[in-house]
Amino acid sequence: MIKTEHLRYAYQTDTEETIKFVLDDVNLTVNKGEFVAVLGHNGCGKSTLAKHFNGLLLPSGGMVYINGMNTKQEDLYQEIRKNVGMVFQNPDNQIVATVVEEDVAFAPENLGVPSDEIRHRVDEALKTVGMYELRLHAPHLLSGGQKQRVAIAGAIAMEPECIVFDEPTAMLDPKGRSEVIETMLKLKNEKNMTVVLITHYMEEAARADRVVVMDRGKILRDDTPKNIFSEVKFLKGLGLDVPQVTELCYLLAKAGIPVPQDVLTVEECADALMQLL
Numbered sequence: 001m002i003k004t005e006h007l008r009y010a011y012q013t014d015t016e017e018t019i020k021f022v023l024d025d026v027n028l029t030v031n032k033g034e035f036v037a038v039l040g041h042n043g044c045g046k047s048t049l050a051k052h053f054n055g056l057l058l059p060s061g062g063m064v065y066i067n068g069m070n071t072k073q074e075d076l077y078q079e080i081r082k083n084v085g086m087v088f089q090n091p092d093n094q095i096v097a098t099v100v101e102e103d104v105a106f107a108p109e110n111l112g113v114p115s116d117e118i119r120h121r122v123d124e125a126l127k128t129v130g131m132y133e134l135r136l137h138a139p140h141l142l143s144g145g146q147k148q149r150v151a152i153a154g155a156i157a158m159e160p161e162c163i164v165f166d167e168p169t170a171m172l173d174p175k176g177r178s179e180v181i182e183t184m185l186k187l188k189n190e191k192n193m194t195v196v197l198i199t200h201y202m203e204e205a206a207r208a209d210r211v212v213v214m215d216r217g218k219i220l221r222d223d224t225p226k227n228i229f230s231e232v233k234f235l236k237g238l239g240l241d242v243p244q245v246t247e248l249c250y251l252l253a254k255a256g257i258p259v260p261q262d263v264l265t266v267e268e269c270a271d272a273l274m275q276l277l
């Protein structure tokens, strides 16, 4: 679905002498139907990378392919934007209309999709994110999690194969976060969509098929959540956390208590502790 080859990127505000590659030789493949989480400290280049996935930014060096289409090829821009949707952190910046369903219809209308087709897409998208009942409500009166689900519906209405989420839960309370993460999992599991999730929440990354760890413009790790989070010391060295239950097991093991080091969920942790008792 997505492939980057030796991707480098420098923002143009840099002068010739101070040129700084915010992305430096990034090689990443995201397969169709996969759920990939991207972790990394603030400023390491996650959002810059995400913006390469639908042509919002173009490589300074190397290549990005979306379904085999080179993002540098200008005539493919529209097609690439149709293939990959984006959802950002702040739902308030993404909502443009005063009625939920009009907001979801906005992008396909701009694309010139026929109106009966739009009606169908909007209803389907709102059902998928669980916001169909609230379709006639005013978006600004919704909770953060609900607004973000409307933003996701807006992305789905474009019928992309892949959605890239850039910290979609950062401004949400725990309930809103869980609504959004469940919606993302549903897109992958029921709609067969490819999901890329940039997040600072380790519990969210633990739900992905694969986790990519970035630092200063480079990919340092690309592996299953279990393998990634078993490297507690490495992650902490990068200023990253691990899921709380992983940390608990890590500390127990350090204290000499024999518990597994690849625990990711509360259930797995409870099982491990029960075994001990």
Ligand SMILES: Nc1ncnc2c1ncn2[C@@H]1O[C@H](COP(=O)(O)OP(=O)(O)OP(=O)(O)O)[C@@H](O)[C@H]1O
Pocket: 011, 012, 013, 022, 040, 041, 042, 043, 044, 045, 046, 047, 048, 049
């Ligand atoms: N428009 C811009 N112009 C110049 N430099 C930028 C621009 N946007 C980001 N940068 C710089 O590029 C680097 C990577 O930024 P980016 O936003 O991709 O990081 P990030 O990993 O998404 O961080 P965060 O976790 O805070 O969202 C940072 O050093 C940042 O200051």
Ligand SMILES: [Mg+2]
Pocket: 046, 047, 048, 166
């Ligand atoms: Mg960012």
